[in-house]
Amino acid sequence: MTSPASSSEVKYLIESSEGNTFDVSGAALRQSNTFNAMFLNIGADGPIPFTDYNEATLKKVFEYCEHSVNEENYSGPKHQDDLSKWDLNFFNEMDQKMFIDVINASNFLDIERLTSYCCERIARMLRGKNTQEMIKVITLPTAEELEAKQKVEEKKAAAAKKVAEKAAETAEKTETLEELPVQQLVQTTRNKLTRKYLSFSNE
Amino acid sequence: MTSPFPLLHVPYLPQGRIIDFMDPDALVSLSFCSQKSHSVIKTQRKLPFDGHLLVEESDKNSSFLSFPKFVFGLLRKRNCVLSAEKFVDNINYESMESVKMGGQHVRVEMDCLNGYIISYWENTTDGLKVITEYVTNLFNIDISDIRASKQSFHMIEWVNSRQKTPLRRVWYVDWNATSSEEELIYILKFCRPMSELSMHLKPPQNFRFTEKFPIIDCLDIIHGEWMTLDNLLTMDGIDIVLEKTILTSRDLNVFLKHWLAGGCPRLKLFCARLGSVDMFQVLDGLMRNAVFVENSRYYTSPFGYSRVLSGGYDIQREDGVTATVHYQPPRTLIIAVWPETPYNYN
Structure with a gap:
């Protein structure tokens, strides 16, 4: 059932990238500013398509929204120590891929509280890390990897240059070959004419 | 995670x-x-930083850039961003990370206790300049506060010359050193406008500042021997704390009359240690306007100075603003202007 009514009883159907649909309460969905801007006043005639995100991600996002329906208005991220056990479990049970998907979906749906908590969690994760540790965490190539990559690229470029040179050489040869039959033709014709001339003169 | x-x-x-x-x-x-x-x-990065960037050359061997936190006016926790320290012989720098700053490769390591990066330099002054350029460029902010000693005075000049934003706080602190005339004049003339100035070092003998005193919200001078009545009469401050002055009770009487006539209008707390205090001289010609209050009152100034005013004379200005003139033995005179204003260190 989809409806523009504001009652928290109202359920909306959400469609994921797999084409699956599932229910989300109006109260939970209203935490999404994207939803509020797009559907709240005009309603939706069928499932609301959030088809850029898979079912697991959307369910996770709305699980958070359902849970925080009754929490007081958002007033900035809480300190780690102030997070409830439920919040901690919610974040801890996500693997890295899910975490990234949840951030992306939460960002698209513009769910302020969840986006902030996720972002703050990552910022906290980066605290006290030196550059090498930071590079590992944010999955940047290290200086050695960059050097190795550069070497590979240089090798590739050198190989490509060689191939290009060879190709140019081959093209040059082909040009000579292409020219050869003409010369041969001229020579053959010249020989024939010479032979004819000689035969005439002999006659 | x-x-x-x-x-x-x-x-x-x-x-x-x-x-x-x-x-x-x-x-x-x-x-x-x-x-x-x-x-x-x-x-x-869009959010403003929580605090102001402080550059500090604490000694020859280490310098810091930090967003300091103040607790009751004291620098309690050093939120260091990056530091520059001098190479020492017994450390293997080869095993440390190398990063690029100011076009040069610099050895760095993490301060495990506080989680900031320490960079190592042959010359920490050069290092401090490079890390200052690096951090101010990265965060797109200017230096706000500076804490310098006699030997790092040049950092005040350097920071002041490299940015258009005036310095907010200057601490020029070196308990055992004597400042030069040029240094004092530079701070008083070229670091303006400034919100807070603390000078904790001896002035050169017979030093006087003869120009109009700069507008400084909070002035804290430990060696105030050079302060004159003319300086007092051209001041425009909120908290003024002067130690070891050679001002007299007569000077303070003139200053009090100056305040009553509308001078130094933003004043909240004036606290000066004189050679000796004679309250009759201080209040000369003002006794008719003065009311003695016996009760002890606790006073906190906008910049967090606290004083107990045990007894004192309340004097009212024409506009109704009242100040308590309090003598604190053995040689300190306090003028506290009511009402108290809540202080905000940042």
């Missing part, structure tokens, strides 16, 4: 939020990772 997180591949908005949530020292670490991470910080 301790697994890797591809920060540079998350969408623009959450990436900016993460950058905003990160502490300044972590951002410095992140900036060293790659050119891209450096430019992401420069473009994405």
Whole structure:
């Protein structure tokens, strides 16, 4: 059932990238500013398509929204120590891929509280890390990897240059070959004419 | 969550939020990772920093850039962003990370206790300049506060010359040193406007500042021997704390009359240690207007100075503003203007 009514009883159907649909309460969905801007006043005639995100991600996002329906208005991220056990479990049970998907979906749906908590969690994760540790965490190539990559690229470029040179050489040869039959033709014709001339003169 | 997180591949908005949530020292670490991470910080950081950037050359061997926190007016916790320290012989620098700052490769390591990066230099003054340029460029902010000693006075000049934003706080502190005339004149003439000035070092003998006194909200001078009545009469401050002055009770009487006539209009707390205090001279010609209050009153100034006023004379200005003139033995005279104003250190 989809409806523009504001009652928290109202359920909306959400469609994921797999084409699956599932229910989300109006109260939970209203935490999404994207939803509020797009559907709240005009309603939706069928499932609301959030088809850029898979079912697991959307369910996770709305699980958070359902849970925080009754929490007081958002007033900035809480300190780690102030997070409830439920919040901690919610974040801890996500693997890295899910975490990234949840951030992306939460960002698209513009769910302020969840986006902030996720972002703050990552910022906290980066605290006290030196550059090498930071590079590992944010999955940047290290200086050695960059050097190795550069070497590979240089090798590739050198190989490509060689191939290009060879190709140019081959093209040059082909040009000579292409020219050869003409010369041969001229020579053959010249020989024939010479032979004819000689035969005439002999006659 | 301790697994890797591809920060540079998350969408623009959450990436900016993460950058905003990160502490300044972590951002410095992140900036060293790659050119891209450096430019992401420069473009994405939107939130103002919690505090003001302080540059401090504490001694010959170490200098700091930090966003200090004040607790009751005292620098309690050093939120260091990046520091420059001198190479010492018994450390193997080869095993340390090397990062690029100011076009040169610099050895760095993490201060494990406080989580900021220490950079190592042959010359810490050069190092401090490089890290200052690096951090102010990365965060797109200017230096706000500076704490210098006699030997690092040049840092005040350097910071002042490299930015248009005036310095907010200057601490020129060196308990055992004597300042030169040029140094004092430079601070009083060229570091303006300034919100707070603390000078804790001896002035040169017979030094006088003969020009109009700069507007300084909070002035704290430990060696105030050079202060004259003319200086007092041209001051425009909120908290004025002067120690070891050679001002007289007559001078203070003139200053009090000056205040009653509308001079130094922003004044909340004036506290001066004189050679001796004679309250009759201080209140000469004002006794008809003065009311003695026996009760002890606790007074806190806008910049956090606290004084107990046990007995004192309340004097009212024409506009109704009242000040308590209090003698605090053995040689201190306090003028506290009511009402108290809540203080805000940052």
